[in-house]
Amino acid sequence: MTAISDREQLGYIAAQAADARVNVEIETEGMTLNIGPQHPATHGTLRIVARLDGEQVIAADPIMGYMHRGYEKLAEVRTYPQVTTLINRIDWVGSFANEVPFILAAEKLMDVEAPPRAAWIRTILFEMSRIANISLFLGDMGLQVGAVTPAFFAFRDREHVLNQIEAATGGRFHPNFDRIGGLKDDLPAGWIAETKRAMKKIRSFCDEIEGLLQGNEIFEARCRGIGVIPADVGLSYGLSGANIRASGVNWDTRRDNPCGLVHSELDWKVWTHPDGDSFARFWVRLQEVRESTKMVDQLCDGLPSGPVMAKVPRIIKVPAGEAYVETENPLGVMGYYVVSKGDLTPYRVKIRSASFNNISITPWLLKGVYVPDIVTILGSLYFILGDIDR
Amino acid sequence: MSRLSSTDTPVEGETEVVESDEARKALLAKIQTEFGDAVVGSHLAPGDDLWVRVDRSAWAAAGAYLKTGLGFEYFNFLSAIDWKPSPFGRDMDAQVDLSLGHDEASEIDMAIEQGVAGGDTRFQVFARVNDIVNGRGVTLKADVPDDDLSIDSWVPVYSGANWHERECWEMFGISFEGHPGLRHIYLPAGFEGNPLRKDYPLLARRLKPWPGIVDVEQMPGDDDPADAAETTEEAE
Numbered sequence: 001m002t003a004i005s006d007r008e009q010l011g012y013i014a015a016q017a018a019d020a021r022v023n024v025e026i027e028t029e030g031m032t033l034n035i036g037p038q039h040p041a042t043h044g045t046l047r048i049v050a051r052l053d054g055e056q057v058i059a060a061d062p063i064m065g066y067m068h069r070g071y072e073k074l075a076e077v078r079t080y081p082q083v084t085t086l087i088n089r090i091d092w093v094g095s096f097a098n099e100v101p102f103i104l105a106a107e108k109l110m111d112v113e114a115p116p117r118a119a120w121i122r123t124i125l126f127e128m129s130r131i132a133n134i135s136l137f138l139g140d141m142g143l144q145v146g147a148v149t150p151a152f153f154a155f156r157d158r159e160h161v162l163n164q165i166e167a168a169t170g171g172r173f174h175p176n177f178d179r180i181g182g183l184k185d186d187l188p189a190g191w192i193a194e195t196k197r198a199m200k201k202i203r204s205f206c207d208e209i210e211g212l213l214q215g216n217e218i219f220e221a222r223c224r225g226i227g228v229i230p231a232d233v234g235l236s237y238g239l240s241g242a243n244i245r246a247s248g249v250n251w252d253t254r255r256d257n258p259c260g261l262v263h264s265e266l267d268w269k270v271w272t273h274p275d276g277d278s279f280a281r282f283w284v285r286l287q288e289v290r291e292s293t294k295m296v297d298q299l300c301d302g303l304p305s306g307p308v309m310a311k312v313p314r315i316i317k318v319p320a321g322e323a324y325v326e327t328e329n330p331l332g333v334m335g336y337y338v339v340s341k342g343d344l345t346p347y348r349v350k351i352r353s354a355s356f357n358n359i360s361i362t363p364w365l366l367k368g369v370y371v372p373d374i375v376t377i378l379g380s381l382y383f384i385l386g387d388i389d390r
Numbered sequence: 391m392s393r394l395s396s397t398d399t400p401v402e403g404e405t406e407v408v409e410s411d412e413a414r415k416a417l418l419a420k421i422q423t424e425f426g427d428a429v430v431g432s433h434l435a436p437g438d439d440l441w442v443r444v445d446r447s448a449w450a451a452a453g454a455y456l457k458t459g460l461g462f463e464y465f466n467f468l469s470a471i472d473w474k475p476s477p478f479g480r481d482m483d484a485q486v487d488l489s490l491g492h493d494e495a496s497e498i499d500m501a502i503e504q505g506v507a508g509g510d511t512r513f514q515v516f517a518r519v520n521d522i523v524n525g526r527g528v529t530l531k532a533d534v535p536d537d538d539l540s541i542d543s544w545v546p547v548y549s550g551a552n553w554h555e556r557e558c559w560e561m562f563g564i565s566f567e568g569h570p571g572l573r574h575i576y577l578p579a580g581f582e583g584n585p586l587r588k589d590y591p592l593l594a595r596r597l598k599p600w601p602g603i604v605d606v607e608q609m610p611g612d613d614d615p616a617d618a619a620e621t622t623e624e625a626e
Contacts, residue, residue: 065576072561073585076476077595235522236457238465238550249522251464256525322505324439324518324529326466337518337529339471339505352467352518360553389576 030058035374037066046359046385050366050374057374060366062359067389075349080106080180080316083346087336088174090353091387094133094330096125096165099178102349104260105325105338106180109318114260118182118308123261124195124299125165125177126327127292131202132161133330134289137382138209141282144379145222150212157205160198167191180316182309192300199293206290214283223279227365227377230276237364238357241332242288243381245272246280253328261327266298278380285382317344331355331387355387411436413526417460418442424455431508431531441507443531450542450568452530453519457547461521462528465548468517468555470534470562473502473509476588511535513564517544517551534564543569561586 031052037045045066051059088095139154169175213219231247252270254263271287273280320342326335332354339348431443444452456462511533520527543566544551555566556575563584
């Protein structure tokens, strides 16, 4: 009797397994899986009802509204300066960036221009909000696929940026610092030097994250080729920010449609990635944080002197008209369509938030993926619930 | 289509203003020749923005033409405006909210006054699409008559319109013909009323009236008290 070789043995086992698949009728029953409303991958209370066939998703339906606060209605009974208090809470990890497009829209209607120094400080804080927001993503993305360390690094180093935002504005999360015509205050003494130190720390944080995740076999296996968004589908769903740039679309409002902010005077680059998968979205965001730290450094160096507030009336009445201003916020394009009838309060404010569009692709994108990939895809699309529900 | 190179130089601000003005004029002319009388209004802010108001019947066709014919591939948002002024008053300095059916209601000017690009009806649907290659956006508007609050859906053209139309449907009560599933998106199923209509009361305000503007005293840093006082009077 000849000994059966390893190769033959494996072949035999494979043949047996193939037979078993053919002969035994495996009955699968559809199953509905509720993910959320409370789930670490959802950054708030988003519920996803997924209909499964085995491990595969047949249909996914995101259900939101658990945090709908009706800001569009509330804005109609608040004066323009009061609205910034509300909209601070839309994307609560990069709050300052929320205020900017609304203030710019109001300034456009009033035909007021902020002094150069105010525009520069706005841009600094705008980019710092981006760093505070996306560094959370960089830590969180690892957490979604099982790596806990990046999250701790992210929370440790994000603190440097939040401290600087707090030092300048008085608020870590809800600065409410932007005013029609400029800013509430000038920067405190010594802030510039401290900010540059913080940027250095953020850059080394980016290197750490890159070392931990990029090239990591598990991370790559979980992210590469998962949740691929073709460029034309992304455009038709209105995806923006890193999500669309990761699909190879070279579009950045900061460069293509600068409005009120001073990005056009800086030396920086728009990063894109051709793949459109979860890894590409992670990679583009990582580069964006690096780019932002460079921008903040340049802004700190070139900060012009002068007042931070233009002359505006104490009680602000905005002339009748309609204006739409959008900026490239941490989560994507955020815009405000402001309709004024010449009153103290806006007549209608349509808030175009990035996450609402970004997440509207999920029913299309989650079709056919496996259950563990849902978490990767949601994590890589990166949304903040306040930005969806408003 | 999408640009794949990331080394493009930033657009220069100065020359862009004049250039895009001409470009927007050409764009408007193209839309006008394509749709003729169906373009019922337009507004062009030079170097800034373009509004085009089309007839309700041409709404879906206008979206399709912008996407395939003019390269506006990017769906930005879709929503609606209720042009009928709120019967509750809208100024912050109102000491008490006015209630429906009372005499005070008649004091409010209830005349409908539409915004840019004009309008004939109470409700107006508006949507914005972008041409990301040239960095331009267009806001399309369409009037929706009161007796038939419906308009064609954009979902077959722009997939992203799906959720926006659901939101618009629940907030304004405008239905979208051909939408794959008009369901509530934010509000619980079975919710009655359309909260973003102007005649829908904001209950929080009704229960606890806003105290009005209390913060009018001189603040540190206001160098000219006369100026501040003057503007205060003006506002009242």
